[in-house]
Amino acid sequence: xxxxxxxxxxxxxxxxxxxxxxxxxxxxxxxxxxxxxxxxxxxxxxxxxxxxxxxxxxxxxxxxxxxxxxxxxxxxxxxxxxxxxxxxxxxxxxxxxxxxxxxxxxxxxxxxxxxxxxxxxxxxxxxxxxxxxxxxxxxxxxxxxxxxxxxxxxxxxxxxxxxxxxxxxxxxxxxxxxxxxxxxxxxxxxxxxxxxxxxxxxxxxxxxxxxxxxxxxxxxxxxxxxxxxxxxxxxxxxxxxxxxxxxxxxxxxxxxxxxxxxxxxxxxxxxxxxxxxxxxxxxxxxxxxxxxxxxxxxxxxxxxxxxxxxxxxxxxxxxxxxxxxxxxxxxxxxxxxxxxxxxxxxxxxxxxxxxxxxxxxxxxxxxxxxxxxxxxxxxxxxxxxxxxxxxxxxxxxxxxxxxxxxxxxxxxxxxxxxxxxxxxxxxxxxxxxxxxxxxxxxxxxxxxxxxxxxxxxxxxxxxxxxxxxxxxxxxxxxxxxxxxxxxxxxxxxxxxxxxxxxxxxxxxxxxxxxxxxxxxxxxxxxxxxxxxxxxxxxxxxxxxxxxxxxxxxxxxxxxxxxxxxxxxxxxxxxxxxxxxxxxxxxxxxxxxxxxxxxxxxxxxxxxxxxxxxxxxxxxxxxxxxxxxxxxxxxxxxxxxxxxxxxxxxxxxxxxxxxxxxxxxxxxxxxxxxxxxxxxxxxxxxxxxxxxxxxxxxxxxxxxxxxxxxxxxxxxxxxx
Numbered sequence: 001x002x003x004x005x006x007x008x009x010x011x012x013x014x015x016x017x018x019x020x021x022x023x024x025x026x027x028x029x030x031x032x033x034x035x036x037x038x039x040x041x042x043x044x045x046x047x048x049x050x051x052x053x054x055x056x057x058x059x060x061x062x063x064x065x066x067x068x069x070x071x072x073x074x075x076x077x078x079x080x081x082x083x084x085x086x087x088x089x090x091x092x093x094x095x096x097x098x099x100x101x102x103x104x105x106x107x108x109x110x111x112x113x114x115x116x117x118x119x120x121x122x123x124x125x126x127x128x129x130x131x132x133x134x135x136x137x138x139x140x141x142x143x144x145x146x147x148x149x150x151x152x153x154x155x156x157x158x159x160x161x162x163x164x165x166x167x168x169x170x171x172x173x174x175x176x177x178x179x180x181x182x183x184x185x186x187x188x189x190x191x192x193x194x195x196x197x198x199x200x201x202x203x204x205x206x207x208x209x210x211x212x213x214x215x216x217x218x219x220x221x222x223x224x225x226x227x228x229x230x231x232x233x234x235x236x237x238x239x240x241x242x243x244x245x246x247x248x249x250x251x252x253x254x255x256x257x258x259x260x261x262x263x264x265x266x267x268x269x270x271x272x273x274x275x276x277x278x279x280x281x282x283x284x285x286x287x288x289x290x291x292x293x294x295x296x297x298x299x300x301x302x303x304x305x306x307x308x309x310x311x312x313x314x315x316x317x318x319x320x321x322x323x324x325x326x327x328x329x330x331x332x333x334x335x336x337x338x339x340x341x342x343x344x345x346x347x348x349x350x351x352x353x354x355x356x357x358x359x360x361x362x363x364x365x366x367x368x369x370x371x372x373x374x375x376x377x378x379x380x381x382x383x384x385x386x387x388x389x390x391x392x393x394x395x396x397x398x399x400x401x402x403x404x405x406x407x408x409x410x411x412x413x414x415x416x417x418x419x420x421x422x423x424x425x426x427x428x429x430x431x432x433x434x435x436x437x438x439x440x441x442x443x444x445x446x447x448x449x450x451x452x453x454x455x456x457x458x459x460x461x462x463x464x465x466x467x468x469x470x471x472x473x474x475x476x477x478x479x480x481x482x483x484x485x486x487x488x489x490x491x492x493x494x495x496x497x498x499x500x501x502x503x504x505x506x507x508x509x510x511x512x513x514x515x516x517x518x519x520x521x522x523x524x525x526x527x528x529x530x531x532x533x534x535x536x537x538x539x540x541x542x543x544x545x546x547x548x549x550x551x552x553x554x555x556x557x558x559x560x561x562x563x564x565x566x567x568x569x570x571x572x573x574x575x576x577x578x579x580x581x582x583x584x585x586x587x588x589x590x591x592x593x594x595x596x597x598x599x600x601x602x603x604x605x606x607x608x609x610x611x612x613x614x615x616x617x618x619x620x621x622x623x624x625x626x627x628x629x630x631x632x633x634x635x636x637x638x639x640x641x642x643x644x645x646x647x648x649x650x651x652x653x654x655x656x657x658x659x660x661x662x663x664x665x666x667x668x669x670x671x672x673x674x675x676x677x678x679x680x681x682x683x684x685x686x687x688x689x690x691x692x693x694x695x696x697x698x699x700x701x702x703x704x705x706x707x708x709x710x711x712x713x714x715x716x717x718x719x
């Protein structure tokens with residue numbers, strides 16, 4: 001059934017006045033032909049005369065016998081459906097939507113029309129989750145036989161709806177299960193869940209999508225693994241820990257046992273739950289060795305995401321770089337071997353070994369935003385000599401903010417927003433023909449690590465991040481005279497490139513308005529306030545004991561505890577250790593997170609002394625503390641993570657507060673708490689250091705790092 005051929009050219013031209021006149025004449029001459037009425041009403045509708053359209057149709061339908069009504073209605077619906085499809089092809093989405101609204105009034109349980117209506121509302125940007133309930137589509141999907149549902153259309157609608165996170169979207173997905181092929185449903189939801197979790201940080205929503213998949217396949221390890229990581233993104237560590245233990249019990253192979261144990265350790269550290277961690281850490285080292293000693297290792301694909309970071313938890317648990325680096329280097333070598341098996345990638349050949357006046361430098365990271373790496377690396381981008389260095393930025397699957405726009409994009413020759421596919425990223429870097437590629441994520445992002453496995457630049461370097469990754473294709477690790485001990489080259493695969501003074505310098509931080517007072521905390525004005533501010537990962541109980549010993553020895557002193565972790569667990573940890581040391585827990589204050597970094601820095605000023613963590617020091621936190629002029633006590637260790645505060649203090653021209661043993665840490669804590677004069681001297685030194693210290697001279701640091709790049713290139717072309 002179609003428009004009358006004689007009038008169709010006028011329909012194409014949207015001359016509905018003439019079309020209406022044509023069908024009125026047809027009805028006058030052929031009053032028994034129902035289709036004339038259907039097309040007359042449709043012509044009125046296309047002319048936006050809604051009342052005449054409805055009146056025309058319902059005048060006819062009201063005259064139908066009971067046995068005729070369904071047939072006549074279906075005939076009208078076919079006419080409307082055909083025109084709705086035509087209008088949609090013409091991208092007249094509003095018109096198509098209007099026609100389908102009329103179909104819904106005629107056949108409220110026409111599921112495929114409802115699905116098409118939803119697609120149009122999404123296209124018109126008029127869709128919200130609540131409409132799924134209003135349209136009754138969820139209830140209809142739960143009741144209607146599958147043979148009545150266009151499964152391809154349903155899948156198309158489901159895919160689009162799930163990008164509008166809501167309770168109704170989840171209910172729609174659940175109602176769709178019985179109408180779709182199981183594997184299709186799981187694959188679709190799993191992919192969307194990954195996008196919502198990793199690209200938008202919606203871990204809770206992604207978890208609910210995966211739970212729907214697990215309702216169909218509860219033993220699927222890939223789904224269980226995704227559910228674990230989505231809970232991590234949502235900071236739902238309680239459920240994540242339960243999932244990690246379940247995963248450990250379900251798997252039997254050495255690689256997956258190690259992976260499961262890693263997940264347990266990872267959650268315990270993030271929760272700040274240290275009570276049972278030692279045994280799991282020891283088991284972890286044994287499992288790593290067991291895997292490395294296995295012949296013909298074939299790793300489960302689930303380990304692609306985290307293989308390189310398997311030793312990462314050890315940095316928070318011990319200060320033994322000889323052991324940790326040996327494990328890391330071996331794991332990294334395995335990672336490269338396995339990655340080359342997983343990926344079929346043609347590596348570039350470098351034939352531009354010539355002197356050049358302008359070096360192409362690429363920085364790859366997922367953190368060029370309001371993140372520690374973003375705050376610290378922005379100064380380098382600002383001061384790079386654009387006449388000698390062409391800066392390329394590769395942003396890996398990251399959100400953007402004003403820091404990204406104002407500090408990174410504006411200071412780069414080229415910037416790329418990349419996704420999660422290492423081959424696509426590598427192809428772009430290869431096309432840009434970089435001279436040097438700098439990894440800013442080291443050990444903190446699996447996609448960046450995968451890209452660095454590929455020799456896609458003649459020179460590859462690690463700067464910032466967590467520690468050197470040990471990937472064989474990385475040539476240099478940027479350090480300084482302090483952040484690594486003199487013998488460190490013995491256990492690093494990368495060549496350590498020590499800058500003359502500091503491996504990092506900044507020009508300072510933006511500081512907001514303080515919102516925290518002693519009165520708020522019920523602390524007397526003459527009391528001494530110690531502050532420890534770190535995530536639960538870094539709160540090693542042995543260091544907490546040292547901090548409590550200081551508190552015990554200094555009269556009228558209080559300890560403020562601040563940082564991301566499960567507050568109940570952290571409070572119990574400190575209170576239990578206080579009882580052990582003999583400190584009244586009333587001297588402890590637990591602070592919540594501030595609304596932004598600027599306020600956080602302003603509120604640091606409430607502290608008289610900041611007590612650093614060990615074996616994993618503060619980094620950005622230490623720099624913020626020193627910028628705010630607050631004395632710091634740190635214990636210097638052997639590993640990179642245990643020497644950040646040491647190099648920052650030395651490069652701020654401060655020796656006070658540097659401890660090499662537990663005893664010295666306590667002594668410095670007591671001394672700074674009881675000697676107001678030395679506290680004031682340190683504050684004055686820190687204030688003066690802003691104008692003279694290497695730590696606060698980002699421009700000078702940039703020139704030194706640029707010289708290092710040039711020397712690396714010279715070494716390369718002469719090798």
